[in-house]
Amino acid sequence: MIMIEICIVLGITIIGLIYLDIAKKINLIHKNIITLFLIIVPHLTLITYFFIIYATHNKISLAFQRIAIFEVIAFAVYLYVKINLFPYSKKLTDKYRLKVLLGGRRITLYGLFTLIIQTIICIYIYSDLIKRLYIPNNILILDIVITMLFTIILITNGMLRLLLTSRRLNIIKRLLVAWMAFIPIVNIFVILYACNLARDEYEHECYKVNIEKTRVDSKICKTKYPFVLIHGVGFRDFKYINYWGRIPKELIRQGATIYYGNQEAFGTVEYNAHDIKNKILSIIKETDCEKVNIIAHSKGGLDARYMISKLDMGKYVASITMISSPHRGVKFVNIACHLPEFIYRGIAKAFDKYFTLLGDRSPDFYTATRQFSTHHSKKFNEEIKDVEGIYYQSYTSVMKNLFSDYILTIPYVFVKLTEGDNDGLVSVDSAKWGEFRGILKNKCSRGISHGDIIDLRRDDYKHFDVIEKYVEIVSELKNKGY
Incomplete structure (x- = not known):
């Protein structure tokens, strides 16, 4: 029992x-x-x-x-x-x-x-x-x-x-x-x-x-003028593969109006400047706005500077924010320029054919890449002067070591040895232009690479939120009246 x-x-x-x-x-x-x-x-x-x-x-x-x-x-x-x-x-x-x-x-x-x-x-x-x-x-x-x-x-x-x-x-x-x-x-x-x-x-x-709870209906990125995002070398503004990762979507959600430069992937600075000019003029006509704000990454900063200075577009641009743009060139490219001519042109020809298939109308790998040399950059800066009345600012980032970004390991080492701290392609000194707003970094050993700064991998990095950084940049421009 x-x-x-x-x-x-x-x-x-x-x-x-x-x-x-x-x-x-x-x-x-x-x-x-x-x-x-x-x-x-x-x-x-x-x-x-x-x-x-x-x-x-x-x-x-x-x-x-x-x-x-x-x-x-x-x-x-x-x-x-x-x-x-x-x-x-x-x-x-x-x-x-x-x-x-x-x-x-x-x-x-x-x-x-x-x-x-x-x-x-x-x-x-x-x-x-x-x-x-x-x-x-x-x-x-x-x-x-x-x-x-x-x-x-x-x-x-x-x-x-x-x-x-x-x-x-x-x-x-x-x-x-x-x-x-x-x-x-x-x-x-x-x-x-x-x-x-x-x-x-x-x-x-x-x-x-x-x-997000603190930003409900705040529209902190709703600026006076729309934004034109200008990509760097080797990429295009595809409809379904965004060069800027998750950044544009968040900016739009916070009130920003976003457009893209739509310039060539391997067009020369001069050629791309005309593409960007036409795009901006069409935006102004479409929206009836007086000016635009520009955010440019890498070579996009050079394309935009040339357009403003040489193509009489200063009156249509309120501000230009340049992210990791090689204003003083890249010494790594100097080394590449010393390759035998037939090898360099052979490589250029292969790239031109490939990017023609992707949509470039006039790719010129040979000229576009050599425009990154320090010799060309010095001449470029002597000729391309900042236009008065436009707010120029720049940012850059740094990799902590050669393992930070395996794609950029080799160029990082070369630039580190010849120019010092860099993001895998562009040194800190080369990226400075206008009002330099500082080096974007985190506390981790990885650092922030040339690709990370545009959310290329769609990764979230510890102690650094790339999307939030762009929201901050745009919000500051809003507060400045742009």
Whole structure:
């Protein structure tokens, strides 16, 4: 009779706990409860084995044994399923992607904790149990297999969530993390790396949400004049692949009016200046505005300066903001200019053919690239003077080391050796023009590269928000009356 009462009480207790948990009256996935759960439950096979021995010794009927075991296993399965599906009991965010990401982080950490603690148990406690007690081999093997499956499912579920939802993991990083997550010892560091990325991404999203709450209907980027964004060399303004990443969308959302230069990818400064001039004149005609503001990156700054100075466009431009523009040239290009002429022209011809297919009407790789030399830049600056009444300002960024941006590793080293700190292409001194507003950087070892500053990879960097920086730039121009 006592065993019947125990089974009934145990069953009612388990059902009651599950009901209260579903009704959110209690929290069965509290960290303290889950910590004990992850230590004990993987060894239900051993626990069940010892219970059966005890029950048989005390002559408890097989039916009651099975009922008690079923109740405990059912409760364990409920908790395990809930951990894998709903690891958080509190509502942390309204965004579904972030919910999955955060859940993946917690599940992965649970799996990592289980891996470490169960390894310790197997090495120290298991061996002692085997010496002291006779445990059949099939029970030991089954217990080990279940423990391994218990751990692997947690880690796999968590990592899949992270890999599928994290925006900070690009394709290459996803492949590396997925491959290395199952290499012993190495996987611990890989898992921690992925979990840290997820935490940083969540904190960054919360930061963005808080900023948005303070900007409701503020239109802080609604300037007097529209903006023309002018790209650098080797790119075009495609309809569906934006050179400026997520920046234009956010500026528009904050009230800015945005247009693009639509100049050639490998047009010369002179040729591109005419393209930009025609674009600005069409914008003025379309919007009936008096002037435009220009934000130009890299060679786009040279194209815009030439247009303003040489094509009588000063009266149509209110301000020009230049980001990492090589106003004093790049010594790395000086070295390239000393290549044998037939090699340089051969390379130029191949580029011209390719960019003709992409839409350039008159690509001139040979001339356009040589215009970055320090000799040409010196002559350019002597001839192209700033126009009075236009606000000229400039920014640049720096890479911290040659590993900051693998695409720019070689030019970074050359520019570093010859000119000092640079963003992978343009030195700090070369980027200064007009009112120099400073070097954009973060506190991390990566730094901000020539491509990062235009959100080329659509990545969020720790301690630097490139999108927010452009909002700040445009907001300041608004406050200046532009």
